[in-house]
Amino acid sequence: MGTIAVIGAGQAGLVLSAALLRAGWRVSIYSDRTAEDYLADRGRPTACLFGDQVEYEAELGLDFWPEASRMRRIHLDLFTDGGAVALSIDAPLRKAALAVDQRLKFSFGLTELESRGATVVIGAVSAEDLDRLAATHDLVVVTSGHKSLTGLFERDPTRCVHSEPQRRLFMINIHGYDMAARPQHREGVFSFLPGTVEMFWIPFHDKDVGESRSIVVETAPGGRADRFGDVTSADEGLDVLKAVVDDLLPHESAFLRPARPTSPVTWIKGEILPVVRKPVAVLPSGRHVLGLGDAVVLNDPLAGQGANNATRMARFFADELAGHDGPFTPSWLTGRFDQWWEHGRYTNDFSNGLLAPLTGAQKNVMIAASRREDIAEQLWEGFNDPSSLFPWFFDAAATREFLARRKIGQLDLLRYKLGVGAGLLAGKLFKRPVGGTATP
Numbered sequence: 001m002g003t004i005a006v007i008g009a010g011q012a013g014l015v016l017s018a019a020l021l022r023a024g025w026r027v028s029i030y031s032d033r034t035a036e037d038y039l040a041d042r043g044r045p046t047a048c049l050f051g052d053q054v055e056y057e058a059e060l061g062l063d064f065w066p067e068a069s070r071m072r073r074i075h076l077d078l079f080t081d082g083g084a085v086a087l088s089i090d091a092p093l094r095k096a097a098l099a100v101d102q103r104l105k106f107s108f109g110l111t112e113l114e115s116r117g118a119t120v121v122i123g124a125v126s127a128e129d130l131d132r133l134a135a136t137h138d139l140v141v142v143t144s145g146h147k148s149l150t151g152l153f154e155r156d157p158t159r160c161v162h163s164e165p166q167r168r169l170f171m172i173n174i175h176g177y178d179m180a181a182r183p184q185h186r187e188g189v190f191s192f193l194p195g196t197v198e199m200f201w202i203p204f205h206d207k208d209v210g211e212s213r214s215i216v217v218e219t220a221p222g223g224r225a226d227r228f229g230d231v232t233s234a235d236e237g238l239d240v241l242k243a244v245v246d247d248l249l250p251h252e253s254a255f256l257r258p259a260r261p262t263s264p265v266t267w268i269k270g271e272i273l274p275v276v277r278k279p280v281a282v283l284p285s286g287r288h289v290l291g292l293g294d295a296v297v298l299n300d301p302l303a304g305q306g307a308n309n310a311t312r313m314a315r316f317f318a319d320e321l322a323g324h325d326g327p328f329t330p331s332w333l334t335g336r337f338d339q340w341w342e343h344g345r346y347t348n349d350f351s352n353g354l355l356a357p358l359t360g361a362q363k364n365v366m367i368a369a370s371r372r373e374d375i376a377e378q379l380w381e382g383f384n385d386p387s388s389l390f391p392w393f394f395d396a397a398a399t400r401e402f403l404a405r406r407k408i409g410q411l412d413l414l415r416y417k418l419g420v421g422a423g424l425l426a427g428k429l430f431k432r433p434v435g436g437t438a439t440p
């Protein structure tokens, strides 16, 4: 079996290393942080993994948190500009999702893989170091995320869709919320005000407090929720979040009001420009390295796919590398990536598709899903396997066929829409106080 240098002990790096160690490879992991550094680090992204990816991590023995709450359902509210809920979709996930603090995962993962025989080398790897490593290993794989070494990998314009970030991001981990005010938060909650904000409230296992919620806020640049730009601390960010929720998503106010940040460092703000890069970089010496994870495929986190995608890529490549007899030439590696992309591109199409405004056909699916759990369940399966949404969620003719096969015709959709309209009207007539729990 081969020798491999894996740069980065993050999601892709740890999964790839665990799989190749299991296959008998000699694995060296180059990490810019020690296991202790990870624990002392700033908060990292929510990185909720969906079913198949959770199972694969468990299969590799990388699941160290049996006590962490799984997410077994998602409840989605679609809000109107006036703060009313136009419709709700509530359905189980086919397999449970799991969001564990990456500081814990990466710290434990690094220690565990060292105990299984990986060589761990601490220090930030530079582009020059890669040449030396490429000379002494059968393959070097760069899994250093989207902030480092990405310049090595050329942007692939044929696979890129955006030239500007589409959302501004804010994330914060909280505890001390009022679960009784909104029991739906025992599971995942998504709150969307189309064109303004998408908010994801994810059951989260935080390094410091354990059971918590990680909230990812995606705002339309310049829109009514785009207020996090000046935030400089977790407390400030949470105050802004509470104000945004009071104004735009008032059903969530009572739940959020007593919440506190899980720590001063468990928050993030920024924006991401989605990009797909060529997977193989040729170094000045003529040697080459392979890139995986965010280093080559970076999506906006709107669809919660980055860590899932990193896991899927690592899994695919671990199988391909372990099953290959010859040298890992650039053309062989690029060919494997192209094969991976045949399926992997659906993750990008899903992420980019959600960044666009909902089409009429997609609205019909949402309305149908608010009435039919089987349709909602199929929709949620897209987070686990984005290919399962194609073509029916992204092609109007396929949507009609999908709904017709489930015995939902134009008349049913009209009836559902009238129901949504009547619900909104009733909501207006008996408007509840902001954040209150009064019944109409």
Ligand SMILES: Cc1cc2nc3c(=O)[nH]c(=O)nc-3n(C[C@H](O)[C@H](O)[C@H](O)COP(=O)(O)OP(=O)(O)OC[C@H]3O[C@@H](n4cnc5c(N)ncnc54)[C@H](O)[C@@H]3O)c2cc1C
Binding pocket: 007, 008, 009, 010, 011, 012, 013, 030, 031, 032, 033, 045, 046, 047, 048, 049, 106, 123, 124, 125, 126, 143, 144, 145, 146, 148, 149, 169, 170, 171, 216, 268, 292, 293, 294, 295, 301, 304, 305, 306, 307, 308, 309, 310
């Ligand atoms: C706000 C937010 C929320 C998100 N939520 C989700 C979600 O719910 N679900 C989901 O699937 N994805 C989510 N993501 C995306 C997800 O976190 C990333 O896509 C995923 O972690 C990428 O994995 P990776 O292995 O490519 O990189 P990383 O996990 O970032 O790992 C890279 C590792 O390399 C190390 N490193 C960097 N440079 C060097 C160097 N030069 N030498 C050595 N080591 C180095 C870093 O320390 C790091 O440990 C979210 C992202 C954001 C911003």
